[in-house]
């Protein structure tokens with residue numbers, strides 16, 4: 001869809017402006033004793049997985065306004081992620097949703113992904129919808145259901161998802177439960193949680209040794225009175241009771257407004273129990289907007305904790321993924337913007353003068369501590385992120401390159417104007 005020559009041509013056209021900005025920031029940081037090469041090294045190793053359900057147009061419960069050229073199959077979804085990875089050199093993994101993306105032939109799918117230099121990130125189970133051939137309904141819950149037969153069906157599904165993941169070389173299962181109650185009295189909270197814990201333990205027993213289980217939480221929606229796993233504390237409780245391979249997963253949109261997410265990150269990492277991240281942005285709830293579009297400072301503060309935690313705790317390696325929906329924008333452009341925002345926040349967090357921050361904290365110098373953080377946040381690191389991309393064969397300006405070669409037009413020519421991607 002896009003050749004490396006086209007990307008190189010684009011980079012050559014932008015190189016003079018880029019080099020000017022990059023040299024400037026490299027000198028600025030060097031004056032502070034920060035080596036830009038070190039930041040680039042960290043960025044080079046940073047990959048954010050793309051979920052298979054984010055490549056098509058998203059909708060709201062009121063309507064959906066599809067664009068053209070959406071991927072029609074798992075193969076085309078892999079091609080789309082491959083294209084993103086080509087442009088930004090940071091989207092080297094795809095996260096599948098089962099049953100939306102069941103691979104018919106795991107070896108062929110694995111080989112196709114390898115052609116695009118893609119790996120398989122966490123596999124995601126789905127017990128929030130009834131499948132056409134299902135014997136039991138999840139209308140009143142899955143792993144928490146009062147009926148053992150329903151729980152068993154949901155447990156078997158999760159085990160099956162693990163088996164698909166094993167075939168693809170994935171290393172973790174993400175469990176997000178829509179389970180909860182919409183009216184007071186509907187659930188016995190304690191019993192619903194106990195049943196969930198028991199069901200998760202059965203799934204956990206099926207995990208291969210080198211796998212992790214990521215337990216996601218969410219305060220409300222689709223149930224509006226209570227969710228069985230509403231918050232990080234409940235997720236942590238479950239992950240701790242299950243064992244070492246179970247970890248908590250933070251989805252940025254799964255918090256009530258104004259929650260201090262960066263503190264949650266710090267607490268979980270202190271316990272070596274943070275497993276991964278689902279990135280998005282929001283104003284009110286689980287809005288699933290482009291990462292960094294509303295609250296880039298919060299994203300930076302989260303990365304401040306992540307950088308500190310990755311250096312100073314024994315927290316396992318984290319799994320990073322975008323979990324967003326694209327109602328208005330071209331999904332591929334939206335994903336490029338999200339990955340870029342994540343890398344910018346990460347790069348900014350790497351420019352924090354940690355020794356000075358530590359000293360300010362030890363001296364209870366509140367004004368200095370704030371200034372140190374904001375100095376890093378206000379540093380324009382975009383050319384460092386661009387440099388890292390270009391060094392890895394990506395585009396200096398991914399969306400610019402994407403538009404310049406008219407990728408969407410090519411996709412529409414190839415796939416058609418009216419295509420609907422499976423998923424959300």
Ligand SMILES: [Mn+2]
Nearest residue numbers: 216251278323
């Ligand atoms: Mn999520």
